Amino acid sequence: xxxxxxxxxxxxxxxxxxxxxxxxxxxxxxxxxxxxxxxxxxxxxxxxxxxxxxxxxxxxxxxxxxxxxxxxxxxxxxxxxxxxxxxxxxxxxxxxxxxxxxxxxxxxxxxxxxxxxxxxxxxxxxxxxxxxxxxxxxxxxxxxxxxxxxxxxxxxxxxxxxxxxxxxxxxxxxxxxxxxxxxxxxxxxxxxxxxxxxxxxxxxxxxxxxxxxxxxxxxxxxxxxxxxxxxxxxxxxxxxxxxxxxxxxxxxxxxxxxxxxxxxxxxxxxxxxxxxxxxxxxx
Amino acid sequence: xxxxxxxxxxxxxxxxxxxxxxxxxxxxxxxxxxxxxxxxxxxxxxxxxxxxxxxxxxxxxxxxxxxxxxxxxxxxxxxxxxxxxxxxxxxxxxxxxxxxxxxxxxxxxxxxxxxxxxxxxxxxxxxxxxxxxxxxxxxxxxxxxxxxxxxxxxxxxxxxxxxxxxxxxxxxxxxxxxxxxxxxxxxxxxxxxxxxxxxxxxxxxxxxxxxxxxxxxxxxxxxxxxxxxxxxxxxxxxxxxxxxxxxxxxxxxxxxxxxxxxxxxxxxxxxxxxxxxxxxxxx
Numbered sequence: 273x274x275x276x277x278x279x280x281x282x283x284x285x286x287x288x289x290x291x292x293x294x295x296x297x298x299x300x301x302x303x304x305x306x307x308x309x310x311x312x313x314x315x316x317x318x319x320x321x322x323x324x325x326x327x328x329x330x331x332x333x334x335x336x337x338x339x340x341x342x343x344x345x346x347x348x349x350x351x352x353x354x355x356x357x358x359x360x361x362x363x364x365x366x367x368x369x370x371x372x373x374x375x376x377x378x379x380x381x382x383x384x385x386x387x388x389x390x391x392x393x394x395x396x397x398x399x400x401x402x403x404x405x406x407x408x409x410x411x412x413x414x415x416x417x418x419x420x421x422x423x424x425x426x427x428x429x430x431x432x433x434x435x436x437x438x439x440x441x442x443x444x445x446x447x448x449x450x451x452x453x454x455x456x457x458x459x460x461x462x463x464x465x466x467x468x469x470x471x472x473x474x475x476x477x478x479x480x481x482x483x484x485x486x487x488x489x490x491x492x493x494x495x496x497x498x499x500x501x502x503x504x505x506x507x508x509x510x511x512x513x514x515x516x517x518x519x520x521x522x523x524x525x526x527x528x529x530x531x532x533x534x535x536x537x538x539x540x541x542x543x544x545x546x547x548x549x550x551x552x553x554x555x
Numbered sequence: 556x557x558x559x560x561x562x563x564x565x566x567x568x569x570x571x572x573x574x575x576x577x578x579x580x581x582x583x584x585x586x587x588x589x590x591x592x593x594x595x596x597x598x599x600x601x602x603x604x605x606x607x608x609x610x611x612x613x614x615x616x617x618x619x620x621x622x623x624x625x626x627x628x629x630x631x632x633x634x635x636x637x638x639x640x641x642x643x644x645x646x647x648x649x650x651x652x653x654x655x656x657x658x659x660x661x662x663x664x665x666x667x668x669x670x671x672x673x674x675x676x677x678x679x680x681x682x683x684x685x686x687x688x689x690x691x692x693x694x695x696x697x698x699x700x701x702x703x704x705x706x707x708x709x710x711x712x713x714x715x716x717x718x719x720x721x722x723x724x725x726x727x728x729x730x731x732x733x734x735x736x737x738x739x740x741x742x743x744x745x746x747x748x749x750x751x752x753x754x755x756x757x758x759x760x761x762x763x764x765x766x767x768x769x770x771x772x773x774x775x776x777x778x779x780x781x782x783x784x785x786x787x788x789x790x791x792x793x794x795x796x797x798x799x800x801x802x803x804x805x806x807x808x809x810x811x812x813x814x815x816x817x818x819x820x821x822x823x824x825x826x827x828x829x830x831x832x833x834x835x836x837x838x
Contacts, residue, residue, distance in 0.1 A: 276569070282595050283573070284572065284573035284593060284594050284595040285570075285571070285572055285573070285595050285596075286559070286569070286570075286571040286573075287568075287569075287570060287571075288568070288569040288570075288571065289567060289568055290566070290567035290568070290569075310567060311567050312565050312567040312568050312749065313568075329748075332827070465612075465776075465778050466595065491776075493748075493774075493776055493782070493783060493784040493827075495748050495782035495783055495784065499776070499778035499783055500776060500778055500782055500783015500784055501776040501778065501783055529828055530827070530828050530829045531827040531828060531829060532827075532828070533825075533827070533828055533831075535825040536825040536826070536827060538821075538822065538825065539821065539822030539823070539824075539825030540822070540825075541822075542816075542818040542819040542821065542822030542823075543819070544615070544776075544813070544814040544815075544816070544819060545812055545813050545814060545815070545816055546813045546814060548816075
């Protein structure tokens, strides 16, 4: 039997994973949710047919979206996580004993339920005592926050469908207000290799640049995402991602990571010229 | 009509590009050679069914395999290029006026012919006056070279089939002897994300480490190669890729590049922990 999951990275580029079994499939009020089992990537989660995470490479995304800002901000106590129902961001945050409280706002309760059941390695820390899960529209939630968080992590799905509102100027403006005066927002900034992706990424970047005084972009290799190359946005009111980053402070925490390290932290902000040009076009 | 080229990155992972037309197909004495035309990647070259290069992303590979060593060695005059029949490495080398002579040793004359005809942007400089193309078995050629080159670039196909000999300890030893006392060898070091690829990469790395006093690895995102993540080996008798690298000297050359820059040079050597561990295992 040949049983394949295929994602169209463009109408003319497919990435396919041979599937052993489909473990779960349902339509929530918000989106279609599927869990598959495969030899090469272990279990993986797709939402509306788009690859969200695989057991084999999710460490890259989750380490990079969490440890980069955590190595810059010297004193993160209160965090807001947007989306992230799979629990990967929470798992990495939970390793910091100095974090006191995490609000996680997720639209879709079923995502959390399904991930707890089928992706326990990713969802392991969703019951951490410091975590409060709020099932609500993220945009509405953030609109009512003021000067409250040290760090906001926007772990959204793609900028079409249910998460569209999380890529608007209004949303980034609300995040800026929700942060304390030295707060940092990190977001998944999409890919930029294929032309349509690059246009989308530029649109996101422009809006963040308009909302924050410091707005930089960093990169990681994530094999299951478009072109295997993914960007993250680092937006900040005060801290610069390199000048205010302390490798000594982060290394003293003694966290073991599989992707992130403090040399790579600096390297991640050294972007190829073609990406720098795309960013400059909208800055 | 649906017309797709598919490469198996593992038996359970496929990468597929929608093809407009097949422009060329032949079996040389050494390998099967195909040229396709596609919307997303322009023209692309496959050898024995393996993706070699596409017009859209070849700049990444060729810039990274050439400009990294050229920014480290202060005085490259004579270069040996192994393989590279598509001409991409020669194109990037030809931009350095200070290079006096390039020997290019390629097994398969048909590759050069086909690339000149179908991939003119890549093959543009194969007729440069400083370039001598030698159609010969690369292993035999290098065996007879002593203390001759400042730089050797090993732009081979994968370590099975026709290029197998270019991944042996004997070959790396011959390259070491063919280099002057301050010479550098750079090679394509394969990918390391999928398990079988990682084992292969470790085998290559072990052999290079045994042949050179300085042996480092650097990375680039190449969308059409396995997992979109590719490694290069930097092996050297004297120069360290970071300590002996001069950004001022390279930037003074005024070369315009689409991927490489001198910040990225340093960042490319900042590898993820999981790669560092694979390398340490065999060092």
